[in-house]
Amino acid sequence: MFENLADLKIYEAGKPIELVVREYGIEPKDIIKLASNENPYGPPPKAIQAVKQTANLMHRYPDDSFYELKEGLAKKFDIKDSNIIIGAGSDQVLEFAIHAVMPKKVLMARITFAMYEIYSKQFGAKILKTPSSMHNLDEFYEIYKQEKPEIIFLCIPNNPLGECLDAKDVYEFIEKIDEETLIIIDGAYQEFASFKDKNKEIKPKDVLKYQNVLYTGTFSKAYGLGGMRVGYGIANEFIIKNLHKLRPPFNITTLSLKAAIEALKDEEFVKIGIEKNFEEMKKYEKFAKEHNLKYIESYTNFIVLYIKNSTLIAQNLLKKGIIVRDMASYGFDALRITIGKKEENEKLFTILKGLIN
Numbered sequence: 533m534f535e536n537l538a539d540l541k542i543y544e545a546g547k548p549i550e551l552v553v554r555e556y557g558i559e560p561k562d563i564i565k566l567a568s569n570e571n572p573y574g575p576p577p578k579a580i581q582a583v584k585q586t587a588n589l590m591h592r593y594p595d596d597s598f599y600e601l602k603e604g605l606a607k608k609f610d611i612k613d614s615n616i617i618i619g620a621g622s623d624q625v626l627e628f629a630i631h632a633v634m635p636k637k638v639l640m641a642r643i644t645f646a647m648y649e650i651y652s653k654q655f656g657a658k659i660l661k662t663p664s665s666m667h668n669l670d671e672f673y674e675i676y677k678q679e680k681p682e683i684i685f686l687c688i689p690n691n692p693l694g695e696c697l698d699a700k701d702v703y704e705f706i707e708k709i710d711e712e713t714l715i716i717i718d719g720a721y722q723e724f725a726s727f728k729d730k731n732k733e734i735k736p737k738d739v740l741k742y743q744n745v746l747y748t749g750t751f752s753k754a755y756g757l758g759g760m761r762v763g764y765g766i767a768n769e770f771i772i773k774n775l776h777k778l779r780p781p782f783n784i785t786t787l788s789l790k791a792a793i794e795a796l797k798d799e800e801f802v803k804i805g806i807e808k809n810f811e812e813m814k815k816y817e818k819f820a821k822e823h824n825l826k827y828i829e830s831y832t833n834f835i836v837l838y839i840k841n842s843t844l845i846a847q848n849l850l851k852k853g854i855i856v857r858d859m860a861s862y863g864f865d866a867l868r869i870t871i872g873k874k875e876e877n878e879k880l881f882t883i884l885k886g887l888i889n
């Protein structure tokens with residue numbers, strides 16, 4: 533039994549605050565979590581209000597058409613409701629897409645979001661990876677020509693490395709791919725990338741003209757709703773209609789739905805968070821230069837710093853109540869650090885300085 537799952541790994545989520553409380557006896561208020569790319573400024577105030585007001589409707593299922601949320605997204609992206617599917621996180625939309633295709637082969641960058649591989653292996657797919665760790669579209673195209681995978685994943689910008697393809701290169705690439713292959717553009721950090729550099733902006737509306745492109749986005753990162761589990765997929769009606777065949781009813785909760793609807797109305801909160809993210813990121817770059825650490829230029833809300841003995845350093849940070857992501861399991865010594873609030877970052881710099889010297 534379960535032979536088909538033999539070489540499937542369990543997804544390693546960022547360590548939760550609760551674990552550090554239990555294992556190190558540190559008070560929750562003294563723990564700094566910079567491991568899961570959450571919004572350090574919290575949820576949008578309007579979403580908090582809405583959830584409080586909706587608490588007395590917990591016994592009701594949500595409006596399963598997700599009408600109001602889709603209206604909000606449709607307006608934001610200048611598309612139609614029928615181009616949108618809602619998922620419990622964009623993870624669930626990825627799952628629908630992979631399930632819908634049941635691919636024999638999938639193609640992705642060597643180091644990218646782990647769920648692409650995990651979901652694909654559930655259907656026995658062969659995983660093809662580019663030689664380069666970061667996205668290199670020439671390599672993608674070479675492998676595509678030889679192998680003709682049914683799905684190609686592009687993580688723009690890429691988690692966990694932070695690099696980002698130029699939108700024009702992505703569109704050129706799409707034009708060269710047969711309509712038999714589904715291209716999934718994971719835009720989990722697009723809000724950050726398009727703020728930093730307009731050349732990186734993938735407009736969901738622009739993917740609608742392709743028969744074979746699915747764009748996914750999430751409320752978990754810039755919108756500060758990681759714990760509510762809301763994401764979306766955007767594509768032409770044919771793709772969306774088929775993905776809906778796989779969606780269970782009420783796949784997000786009554787409270788999540790309200791939170792996401794209101795978060796969309798709190799654009800100012802989201803924008804300020806993104807601005808602060810890049811202000812703080814500059815301090816990480818300065819810290820890296822001062823300590824001779826290499827880093828990857830990031831278009832997201834995290835940064836990868838190359839640090840010797842990263843596993844040991846991550847463990848020592850944890851003992852001080854700071855949770856970061858060790859990259860050693862990807863085969864190189866580095867830390868992926870979510871950009872926190874000013875005070876959080878300063879505390880990290882102070883402790884990290886002591887550990888690397």
Ligand SMILES: *Cc1c(COP(=O)(O)O)cnc(C)c1O
Pocket residue numbers: 569620621622623624645687690691718720749750751752753758761762763
């Ligand atoms: C966080 C993340 C997601 C999805 O997160 P959800 O919380 O499931 O919406 C998808 N792709 C990447 C690359 C991510 O980093």
